[in-house]
Amino acid sequence: MVAQLYCFGESGNAYKCALALEFTGTPWTPVHVDFFNGGARTPEFRAVNEMGEVPVFVDGDLVISQSGLILDHIADQTGQLGGASPEDRREIWRWLLWDNHKLSGQAGTCRFLSNFLPEAKRPPGVIPFLQGRLKAAYRVLDDHLAQRDWIAGTAPSIADLSCCSYLYYPEPFGFARADWPRIDAWLDRIAGLPGWKHPYDLMQRAFPPAAA
Numbered sequence: 001m002v003a004q005l006y007c008f009g010e011s012g013n014a015y016k017c018a019l020a021l022e023f024t025g026t027p028w029t030p031v032h033v034d035f036f037n038g039g040a041r042t043p044e045f046r047a048v049n050e051m052g053e054v055p056v057f058v059d060g061d062l063v064i065s066q067s068g069l070i071l072d073h074i075a076d077q078t079g080q081l082g083g084a085s086p087e088d089r090r091e092i093w094r095w096l097l098w099d100n101h102k103l104s105g106q107a108g109t110c111r112f113l114s115n116f117l118p119e120a121k122r123p124p125g126v127i128p129f130l131q132g133r134l135k136a137a138y139r140v141l142d143d144h145l146a147q148r149d150w151i152a153g154t155a156p157s158i159a160d161l162s163c164c165s166y167l168y169y170p171e172p173f174g175f176a177r178a179d180w181p182r183i184d185a186w187l188d189r190i191a192g193l194p195g196w197k198h199p200y201d202l203m204q205r206a207f208p209p210a211a212a
Helices: 012-023 043-048 067-078 086-115 126-147 158-168 181-191
Strands: 003-007 028-032 056-059 062-065
Touching: 003 012, 012 028, 012 067, 012 086, 012 158, 056 067, 062 067, 067 086, 067 158, 086 126, 086 158, 126 181, 158 181
Parallel strands: 003 028
Antiparallel strands: 003 056, 056 062
16 A cells, blocks of 8 residues: 655645655555645544644654655655664654754744735734744755755755754745855756655645736
């Protein structure tokens, strides 16, 4: 049975898992969740993930939610992207936790408010606040990449996939690659790896592309 990833194209957290599956050559199929119309809050979905969140990885009787844990499982099962040493693995987990708290956790909220919530419903001041917090996170990541190609160790890992995901999306939320040259070069390195695809080429999106 082919593994399934419950996901939708706009989810950066789902994208990082989809990338890991692609990079490791793991057979998988996307299961689209109609998130913006309440698809993650239905009783049927809650039976899959009581947290009501995407992504969810299902492989036979195994069900895993939370992107960091899914990434760790993929690395563990495939022997890829998980670091070459115990020191690498600790560093990978340090950056996975940092990303969830400081980067993806705030980028996802900021991008949602900026692009997918009607302007009249956007809480005043929240987007600029999040953009300020994100700027500090970008600086940490950009500085970390000053003397290295990859976040942890000397090869790509799930730490890179966790931290990069929201930074490939076209919807504006205050991130400009040109402002962060080391991040920009790092994103190019990841996109140059065999199997890389844009999120909207890996998963069904909820919203059609904007007219040119």
